[in-house]
Amino acid sequence: MEIPDERPIWSMSGNELLTALDTNEAAIARLQADRIRMIARLDEIGHAQHLGATTTAELLAMRYRLDRRDAHREVKLARTLPRYTTVSAALPNPAGPLETPVLRPAQAQAIVLTLETVPDRVPVENIVVAEQQLVNLAQHLSPGELRKAGKEIRDLLDSDGPEPAEEKAYERESLTLTDADHGVAFRGFVANENAELLRSLVHAHARPHKTADGELDPRSREKRQADALTTTLTIAAAAAESGAVPGVGAKANITVTIDLQDLTAATADAIGHVVYGDALSAATIRRLACDAKIIPLILGSNSEPLDVGRAERLVTPAMRRALNARDKGCVICAAPPISCDAHHLRSWIDGGETSINNLALICRRHHTALHAGHWTITITNGKVHV
Structure with missing residues (x-):
């Protein structure tokens, strides 16, 4: 040269x-x-x-x-x-x-x-x-x-896969709020699917918009992301006060791509890919799918979409209303229903029914620990036992 x-x-x-x-x-x-x-x-x-x-x-x-x-x-x-x-x-x-x-x-x-x-x-x-x-x-x-x-x-x-590292990452989660002039400063860390949720929400609301007279968005990237966080908080507050069923309708979409056999087997080295962050273990994806809207997408050998199925919400609003009335919150720590997922006692991917007798409310923190085998939950005569 x-x-x-x-x-x-x-x-x-x-x-x-x-x-x-x-x-x-x-x-x-x-x-x-x-x-x-x-x-x-x-x-x-x-x-x-x-x-x-x-x-x-x-x-x-x-x-x-x-x-x-x-x-x-x-x-x-x-x-x-x-x-x-x-x-x-x-x-x-x-x-x-x-x-x-x-x-x-x-x-x-x-x-x-x-x-x-x-x-x-x-x-x-x-x-x-x-x-x-x-x-x-x-x-x-x-x-x-x-x-x-x-x-x-x-x-x-x-061979142990990403799951042990995910567990450690959950333990490092933190949020610090500090009073500042005319506002609040904050720093922290969220892990795994929580990080993907934050990224997806901020990304969705931080897109630049033209001004009323057609000019380019004058906001910096940092300002747009701050506005996106404020929008997300406003939507969450409105959902909490709207009288809707707590825990239904306020969740964002997280896209995960994983082989069906890997998801079913959930071996330690099985992973799924998300849009913004690192790969997630099959165990974590199974937990996410406990209480989610599932849209199956079949991919070809070159990752091209071949067929897209219809959306199916595993836990309906009516089921969630009944769970909220029965469990009144997390069955382990009593966290309010709005903070809980609907957990399948027998996983839906293993043939477990999406029915009241196979569901229990678990907060996010204990849902993670439950999938790691820290507790066993059973339902007898309509009562939940931990």
């Missing part, structure tokens, strides 16, 4: 601009790859401590005015990259010709840091195969897409 003659940018044609940009991108990728190797060597010899810094990441953050999170991520990549020979070999070679790299450093970071989350129980040879697959995918995937693909491969490699 040759560097074109130095000419003013304004005088270049489109093809000349792309050629120059290709050269710049190749040079930047080479410099970034060299940078990773330099960071690795600095960390190896402990030079940061000689300069008074606690760690190499602290040195990078202070010297180059980086966010500490980014500095720690770069040092972690530099330390772990030597263990991934296929990724290392695909990065730009400082001694080779200046050409478009097989793998850019940002893609290498996405692959390596994702593979680092694979549990130790997975055989090394399986990780090597996964590494090669991800490097091949890097020819047409961005770093974000590689991270998503890597997580899917990680879940397939792990």
Whole structure:
């Protein structure tokens, strides 16, 4: 790849601009790859401590005015990259010709840091195969897409599947509200299907809208997302006060794609794919389907839709009204009906009937624990026993 003659940018044609940009991108990728190797060597010899810094990441953050999170991520990549020979070999070679790299450093970071989350129980040879697959995918995937693909491969490699990680993620859920001038500031974390629910609601209401005179939406992305959250809260409040049956009609649509055999077997490594977030375990999808509107979609071998079935709500408003009257809330902790799902004692996918004698109200927190086997619920003579 040759560097074109130095000419003013304004005088270049489109093809000349792309050629120059290709050269710049190749040079930047080479410099970034060299940078990773330099960071690795600095960390190896402990030079940061000689300069008074606690760690190499602290040195990078202070010297180059980086966010500490980014500095720690770069040092972690530099330390772990030597263990991934296929990724290392695909990065730009400082001694080779200046050409478009097989793998850019940002893609290498996405692959390596994702593979680092694979549990130790997975055989090394399986990780090597996964590494090669991800490097091949890097020819047409961005770093974000590689991270998503890597997580899917990680879940397939792990014989225990994503369920243990999902359980830990639920435990980390939090929300902190802090008073602020004319409002409230908040931060937190929601996991798994709760995260997908939040994303889907915000995405649905955050789309830009033209103004009354036809101009583009003047709101920033952050403002549109804040407005979407406010809209969602307003709809939820209106549903709670409308006199509707608590727990019916206020749920958003979450799209999940999973093989029917995987859903039925619910083995540890069976996963389903959602639109915005990470894959969900079959066990979690079975729990979601306890109290949902199901629209079956049959896909062909190339994922093309072949047939779309009719929507079927498993628990009707009449059933929900009867459950609310009988259980009066979560049968484990007495949380109000609006906070509860209708749980199938025998799963509908296993042939369990959607009837009052096979249903009980369970709050979201205990519904998750119930599917993990923490309790057993039975119904005798119309009474629920835990």
